[in-house]
Amino acid sequence: MDRIVRIKDIAEKANVSTGTVDRVLHDRGRVAEDVRRRVLRIAEELNYKPNLLARALVTNKTYTLAALLPDPAADSYWQAPKDGVEKAENELKQYGVRVEQYIFDPFDPDSFSRAAEKVAATTLAGVLVAPIFYRQSLAFFNTWKRQGIPFVLFNTHIPDYEPLMYIGQDSYQSGFLAGKLLHYGCKAEATFVVAHIEEDVENSSHLIRKEQGFKDYFAQHDPDGRYRVLSSDLRRSESHTIAQQLDRLFQEEAGIKGIFVTTSKASVIADYLHQRQKGQISLVGYDLIARNLHYLDNGVIDFLINQNPKGQGYWGIHALADHLVFGKKSNPIKYLPLDIITKENLQYYIGADS
Amino acid sequence: MDRIVRIKDIAEKANVSTGTVDRVLHDRGRVAEDVRRRVLRIAEELNYKPNLLARALVTNKTYTLAALLPDPAADSYWQAPKDGVEKAENELKQYGVRVEQYIFDPFDPDSFSRAAEKVAATTLAGVLVAPIFYRQSLAFFNTWKRQGIPFVLFNTHIPDYEPLMYIGQDSYQSGFLAGKLLHYGCKAEATFVVAHIEEDVENSSHLIRKEQGFKDYFAQHDPDGRYRVLSSDLRRSESHTIAQQLDRLFQEEAGIKGIFVTTSKASVIADYLHQRQKGQISLVGYDLIARNLHYLDNGVIDFLINQNPKGQGYWGIHALADHLVFGKKSNPIKYLPLDIITKENLQYYIGADS
DNA sequence: TTGTATGCGTTATCAC
């Protein structure tokens, strides 16, 4: 029966007091060099592991984190990260971790800046942020870096200022995976479309990476030149609707067998395919939001690639806590699994944990 | 700043001592009814939540759990649950949870009985077990039930004695999902084969459920009667090899377009398809074991359905701890996600967490 | 029936 090793055990074995051991273990100085080495050696020998519970109990520090999140009311996609953040907060409450949420409008860069401004005005232990506005984000990264406040990015990766961690998906690989899914569903000659919907593609590097991954998949799996990949930037304007654009696309291109939507808006294409009775066309998109799930259930959408948005919020907060509370260091990039969701396994991914 | 609510706070507000509050909160009796009600009301008002850290620190109880696991050396599939058990043990060590592993030979029922016998001879707080031998398991369930020892089942569900929890996958639904995957990959007329390999199908209800799910998928998605589903029980014997059986099958059935292997032995079929150069046939199986991964990488196996075996061990131990240490009750069935694995998203599922 | 005192392992503040 190997009892747990306490500071007291080390102290007794080293013929010093617990205070001394504590100073050694925490590098607080004011301790003789020979004693230091002896204590360190014994701690090593006994394989001492601090009791985190006792530590959390006594330090009684509260770490206030900020979570800078897009408003779920504006885009329901962001509900899941928020849930994840709250789940982590609940788990970590007992360790003195608190999370303040700062919500911004995902369609308004100024709203992001205002929220980040508020964050910067508070004294915080760490920040979790979805930096969906590149330019607006940079200024704040700079501030936090200077102040030594660790920040974790999720959803969108901006490596410039070395965040403590990025959590999200590998955009390139997800496009590659989408290629596989469409390819598997259509082995005959075919044209596939990469559809960007209502997005400023030029300024969204992750969309470009998704497209690149998709194209590279076919570049690597098409020795006989049977597949063509088109890219289409669909945005409604005063002069035309998205449906009209698609009509034109299908008119010009006869052999379209599959569409890969790079955003969470696959339902827009599904709408169209459903109306036009184009049941034979495979459709792959992202994210388990209600509008998509409707068409997944219908069979109009074949697969959704899930970015585990809840997990992103959850692990983001956990990464900050690991760093601040537990002094653990972890990999600067955490890619969450690229879950393949169909109507048949959907049930296990909604409302579940982590 | 809402400070944390302690027992002491309740005590002060109710004009009693902490001891009294403690007795009320733990229903230990020996307390006046009016005081009891007052304390309860105030605790409610203040939204008192016990500090689990402090509790764990003071109770200092050690809970010894038994994990009855098949030997990974005999079948590498079982390495993952073992890893999951050990991961959970590590996390829960600080709460006084210890896990003793009892390893048995997954091909030898007697070995299981011997291991379970050892478990029964020890005094334990709870048991996690993969009851892969139905008959041999029942006797021990009975014992544990009588002794009031909670036990959690994983991998194989045997509801007879009401375990604290079953953790695993939904066999039926996984077969249904396999149907979808093969169907999506082949929309033209086709014959599909459900292959059971080296298994005593009659005594393996989960294999039957998988097959049923698969058949039901096509029953529901084949209005024009384009698909045929065959079931094939492949076992090598003195008179024939599995390859010979398959040769005969392909001879008799011309239109085979896909095979669903109900066990982790998809690599056996992959071997065959690879040798016979049958590249056009879709192949879906189970489990991320090395032999399968080889053919997944090859492209011979298209999809593997993952039962998250590591998660089964992990969550199994956690379920016991939640019950014993934290007094949480949870759902008696926890289905883990049916992960769809391809070559392209495999990397996120191996060596990762939970 | 109720209140008080002690200790869990750690940190932090003293006095020496």
Add this chain to the structure above:
DNA sequence: GTGATAACGCATACAA
């Protein structure tokens, strides 16, 4: 440089 010691929130043995 070092060693006592109080405190964190809770459970419990024991005194009243």
